[in-house]
Amino acid sequence: xxxxxxxxxxxxxxxxxxxxxxxxxxxxxxxxxxxxxxxxxxxxxxxxxxxxxxxxxxxxxxxxxxxxxxxxxxxxxxxxxxxxxxxxxxxxxxxxxxxxxxxxxxxxxxxxxxxxxxxxxxxxxxxxxxxxxxxxxxxxxxxxxxxxxxxxxxxxxxxx
Amino acid sequence: xxxxxxxxxxxxxxxxxxxxxxxxxxxxxxxxxxxxxxxxxxxxxxxxxxxxxxxxxxxxxxxxxxxxxxxxxxxxxxxxxxxxxxxxxxxxxxxxxxxxxxxxxxxxxxxxxxxxxxxxxxxxxxxxxxxxxxxxxxxxxxxxxxxxxxxxxxxxxxxxxxxxxxxxxxxxxxxxxxxxxxxxxxxxxxxxxxxxxxxxxxxxxxxxxxxxxxxxxxxxxxxxxxxxxxxxxxxxxxxxxxxxxxxxxxxxxxxxxxxxxxxxxxxxxxxxxxxxxxxxxxxxxxxxxxxxxxxxxxxxxxxxxxxxxxxxxxxxxxxxxxxxxxxxxxxxxxxxxxxxxxxxxxxxxxxxxxxxxxxxxxxxxxxxxxxxxxxxxxxxxxxxxxxxxxx
Numbered sequence: 001x002x003x004x005x006x007x008x009x010x011x012x013x014x015x016x017x018x019x020x021x022x023x024x025x026x027x028x029x030x031x032x033x034x035x036x037x038x039x040x041x042x043x044x045x046x047x048x049x050x051x052x053x054x055x056x057x058x059x060x061x062x063x064x065x066x067x068x069x070x071x072x073x074x075x076x077x078x079x080x081x082x083x084x085x086x087x088x089x090x091x092x093x094x095x096x097x098x099x100x101x102x103x104x105x106x107x108x109x110x111x112x113x114x115x116x117x118x119x120x121x122x123x124x125x126x127x128x129x130x131x132x133x134x135x136x137x138x139x140x141x142x143x144x145x146x147x148x149x150x151x152x153x154x155x156x157x158x159x160x
Numbered sequence: 161x162x163x164x165x166x167x168x169x170x171x172x173x174x175x176x177x178x179x180x181x182x183x184x185x186x187x188x189x190x191x192x193x194x195x196x197x198x199x200x201x202x203x204x205x206x207x208x209x210x211x212x213x214x215x216x217x218x219x220x221x222x223x224x225x226x227x228x229x230x231x232x233x234x235x236x237x238x239x240x241x242x243x244x245x246x247x248x249x250x251x252x253x254x255x256x257x258x259x260x261x262x263x264x265x266x267x268x269x270x271x272x273x274x275x276x277x278x279x280x281x282x283x284x285x286x287x288x289x290x291x292x293x294x295x296x297x298x299x300x301x302x303x304x305x306x307x308x309x310x311x312x313x314x315x316x317x318x319x320x321x322x323x324x325x326x327x328x329x330x331x332x333x334x335x336x337x338x339x340x341x342x343x344x345x346x347x348x349x350x351x352x353x354x355x356x357x358x359x360x361x362x363x364x365x366x367x368x369x370x371x372x373x374x375x376x377x378x379x380x381x382x383x384x385x386x387x388x389x390x391x392x393x394x395x396x397x398x399x400x401x402x403x404x405x406x407x408x409x410x411x412x413x414x415x416x417x418x419x420x421x422x423x424x425x426x427x428x429x430x431x432x433x434x435x436x437x438x439x440x441x442x443x444x445x446x447x448x449x450x451x452x453x454x455x456x457x458x459x460x461x462x463x464x465x466x467x468x469x470x471x472x473x474x475x476x477x478x479x480x481x482x483x484x485x486x487x488x489x490x491x492x493x494x495x496x497x498x499x500x501x502x503x504x505x506x507x508x509x510x511x512x513x514x515x516x517x518x519x520x521x522x523x524x525x526x527x528x529x530x531x532x533x534x535x536x537x538x539x540x541x542x543x544x545x546x547x548x549x550x551x
Contacts, residue, residue: 053477058478064413076492155351
């Protein structure tokens with residue numbers, strides 16, 4: 001287990017991440033990743049466990065993370081039915097890797113609220129993250145959102 | 161008369177109008193299950209590469225009937241009702257798996273992957289007339305075309321070649337001709353829409369919806385639509401090369417990687433609800449399952465060619481994930497429209513088709529790429545199957 005100071009930084013990063021998504025602030029979302037990130041992946045547990053590589057979202061380089069922010073803010077603007085999320089995240093484990101990064105496992109539950117005001121569970125799942133200290137802060141070198149919810153109740157516009 | 165109708169619905173006289181009630185009414189939905197999903201139509205349920213090894217199985221629903229698709233030890237792919245022939249217990253619960261034997265949990269009847277009943281505990285206490293051979297898994301009529309497994313619950317469905325017509329050849333073109341495919345994975349999503357709003361608008365429509373085409377200065381090329389006798393629709397279009405105008409940080413998202421084919425979009429919209437599509441480098445079958453008049457579940461299955469280079473396969477995965485799935489750059493906007501059409505169809509009246517309609521009372525079979533009229537052949541088949549009278 002990492003020391004308390006490090007855990008504090010990691011938790012802060014995770015909270016910054018979910019706050020960005022709940023505020024639908026895509027710039028703040030991209031800022032949670034390191035400049036040389038290996039990226040973000042949102043994948044069903046079904047595919048993940050069967051070794052099937054197709055994902056719901058596969059942003060496997062920094063450019064694709066920036067592009068996702070553009071899709072949401074720019075390309076799809078005015079088309080999709082908007083919804084607001086609440087992400088609830090709980091760290092389960094944190095382990096130091098040999099290269100100084102930390103592998104962090106968390107549970108995540110996301111509710112969504114439609115424009116009509118009804119709320120339901122959007123997805124349940126887990127984060128498997130690699131966190132590194134860079135440029136005086138902490139960022140995701142890699143973030144996998146693995147969804148237990150194989151068939152979400154609606155199409156996902158925002159990352160999880 | 162077969163089509164005598166227990167459900168009353170006044171159908172407009174004009175060929176390009178469809179009453180919105182068909183997207184909403186529960187009684188119409190029940191009749192659709194009976195006449196279409198459980199009726200004389202073929203429904204794709206799997207591609208053989210989803211069941212690569214003997215004992216591999218997949219569960220699906222045909223309408224409301226659960227089916228189990230299994231590759232036998234003899235290599236053959238069969239479709240069974242996913243219920244024990246004894247007391248009707250559901251046999252397999254997971255989406256996919258592999259098993260040497262299929263065992264019912266209730267009374268431990270076991271079946272081999274060819275569906276034969278191999279053992280039933282307490283057999284000595286069964287009636288003397290009980291024959292094990294009579295209690296194999298209930299097989300569903302099936303056919304395989306270019307690796308795509310079709311099932312039908314009706315004995316009256318025409319043979320698969322008659323049924324598919326020219327769309328069979330196009331399915332082969334989508335899959336890239338001879339040679340095997342391999343499974344890359346699934347995306348699954350529920351849309352708050354009626355299955356007909358989904359199939360009416362999926363894989364076909366004016367490019368106006370898509371912000372991406374405008375931002376990427378991506379103009380469509382030449383294309384055409386052909387409707388078959390059984391109301392399947394084949395749409396093919398050349399895709400113009402989208403210039404790298406700097407909008408995307410990762411241009412590979414919309415790149416044509418496989419130089420053995422031209423950049424094109426080939427879409428087979430099979431009646432009632434399945435889409436078989438190749439767009440740029442993605443090869444996909446979109447299985448759709450109606451869940452209610454108001455909800456449609458779609459399983460996007462993606463494939464690579466078995467002889468792809470590692471780089472091409474990787475490209476297909478990246479394009480499938482970020483371009484053409486439910487959260488893809490292009491396709492997300494389709495999902496938004498499915499849901500909004502359904503919310504809008506609660507209003508009274510008819511939906512209308514305009515572009516490509518040359519005559520109010522006839523249905524053109526050969527059309528331009530973005531013509532709406534291509535769907536009217538489907539609607540006419542639907543109307544007749546459902547037994548709704550015009551006028």
